Amino acid sequence: MKSGEGFSIEVQETSAATKGKAPLIPTPLPPPRPEGWGKGIAILDLILRICAVVATLASTAAMGTSEETLPFFTQFFQFQASYDDLPTLQFFVIAMALVGGYLVLSIPFSIVTIIRPRAVGPRFLLLILDTVALTLATSAGAAAAAIVYLAHNGNPNTNWLAICQQFGDFCQKVSGSVVGSFIAVVLLMVLVVLSAMALRRI
Amino acid sequence: MKSGEGFSIEVQETSAATKGKAPLIPTPLPPPRPEGWGKGIAILDLILRICAVVATLASTAAMGTSEETLPFFTQFFQFQASYDDLPTLQFFVIAMALVGGYLVLSIPFSIVTIIRPRAVGPRFLLLILDTVALTLATSAGAAAAAIVYLAHNGNPNTNWLAICQQFGDFCQKVSGSVVGSFIAVVLLMVLVVLSAMALRRI
Numbered sequence: 001m002k003s004g005e006g007f008s009i010e011v012q013e014t015s016a017a018t019k020g021k022a023p024l025i026p027t028p029l030p031p032p033r034p035e036g037w038g039k040g041i042a043i044l045d046l047i048l049r050i051c052a053v054v055a056t057l058a059s060t061a062a063m064g065t066s067e068e069t070l071p072f073f074t075q076f077f078q079f080q081a082s083y084d085d086l087p088t089l090q091f092f093v094i095a096m097a098l099v100g101g102y103l104v105l106s107i108p109f110s111i112v113t114i115i116r117p118r119a120v121g122p123r124f125l126l127l128i129l130d131t132v133a134l135t136l137a138t139s140a141g142a143a144a145a146a147i148v149y150l151a152h153n154g155n156p157n158t159n160w161l162a163i164c165q166q167f168g169d170f171c172q173k174v175s176g177s178v179v180g181s182f183i184a185v186v187l188l189m190v191l192v193v194l195s196a197m198a199l200r201r202i
Numbered sequence: 203m204k205s206g207e208g209f210s211i212e213v214q215e216t217s218a219a220t221k222g223k224a225p226l227i228p229t230p231l232p233p234p235r236p237e238g239w240g241k242g243i244a245i246l247d248l249i250l251r252i253c254a255v256v257a258t259l260a261s262t263a264a265m266g267t268s269e270e271t272l273p274f275f276t277q278f279f280q281f282q283a284s285y286d287d288l289p290t291l292q293f294f295v296i297a298m299a300l301v302g303g304y305l306v307l308s309i310p311f312s313i314v315t316i317i318r319p320r321a322v323g324p325r326f327l328l329l330i331l332d333t334v335a336l337t338l339a340t341s342a343g344a345a346a347a348a349i350v351y352l353a354h355n356g357n358p359n360t361n362w363l364a365i366c367q368q369f370g371d372f373c374q375k376v377s378g379s380v381v382g383s384f385i386a387v388v389l390l391m392v393l394v395v396l397s398a399m400a401l402r403r404i
Contacts, residue, residue, distance in 0.1 A: 139343070143345060160362040192333050196401055199402045
């Protein structure tokens with residue numbers, strides 16, 4: 001009879017343990033957030049990242065192939081314009097190619113954050129490198145914009161003449177490329193803020 | 203005897219409930235982090251923010267007062283250079299003044315995060331606005347750098363001549379101002395990453 005009592009007590013204990021016991025945990029921690037939120041941000045991150053890759057590579061390609069040769073020439077000159085003529089536009093091509101390359105390489109990390117929405121390392125790495133890429137893309141875009149503005153309007157105070165009257169097609173292509181870089185900049189800004197939101201919600 | 207058995211079972215249950223029950227909690231949550239970490243980041247944030255204010259306002263003031271009048275003049279011209287002559291440098295002054303104003307206004311929010319290291323709202327607001335300020339400061343600095351480079355070196359392909367042979371002091375002051383803006387850009391990048399770190403650690 002004694003041993004039989006022992007067994008019945010054990011069964012009771014197990015059933016008590018499976019009951020709720022919220023008030024016994026010392027500090028009431030907030031409930032863990034649902035994984036869906038982090039996963040949603042990670043998917044949005046991947047989509048925006050792919051858009052940024054397209055914008056960056058398109059603008060790099062447009063700038064890199066911008067060239068115009070005028071259909072007339074003199075004895076000494078053939079009138080030709082290319083992005084090579086302006087060091088700032090060369091910098092633009094190099095910087096945007098770097099940003100594009102980084103964005104392509106960052107896609108696997110973005111996929112990792114979709115599979116594991118609670119992983120902190122990849123997100124934090126992406127946030128830091130996105131900030132650097134944002135700065136690089138912004139500086140390239142702004143510097144090119146300053147030069148394109150000068151090519152369009154010239155500056156009478158410094159005797160820098162506009163060249164877009166002669167090289168209209170060249171200027172149009174370069175301007176389009178600068179616009180593409182600014183789209184990439186806006187996307188990178190959103191990516192930085194999204195990464196911070198995801199870090200908060202983990 | 204039946205009722206006595208029932209009471210003894212109840213007592214067993216209570217003692218079982220006060221025992222350790224670690225394996226029964228479904229997911230082991232990490233312990234809350236100490237407040238010191240968040241406070242340290244917030245203090246570092248305030249110090250860097252004040253440094254960024256100094257760099258931004260100094261570079262704005264240097265650019266805004268950059269002016270040089272050459273000591274000779276012809277019948278028609280007085281040779282004078284000022285930041286007003288170049289629209290890009292005007293943009294620089296306006297954009298850097300905006301960034302400086304924002305940074306000054308953000309100091310109270312930074313102090314709030316020191317007093318309440320677990321407050322999420324101010325930190326997240328600072329992160330978003332810091333990202334915008336970073337983009338604005340970078341674009342201003344890069345555009346001005348492109349123009350200053352042109353003023354120093356000129357560009358033979360587009361017949362834009364260097365003006366720094368004539369206006370040496372002007373160029374020097376403008377170059378210093380651009381360097382100041384890049385210091386502010388680096389500080390803002392660190393501020394963005396710090397805010398993200400703080401959001402993670404809350």
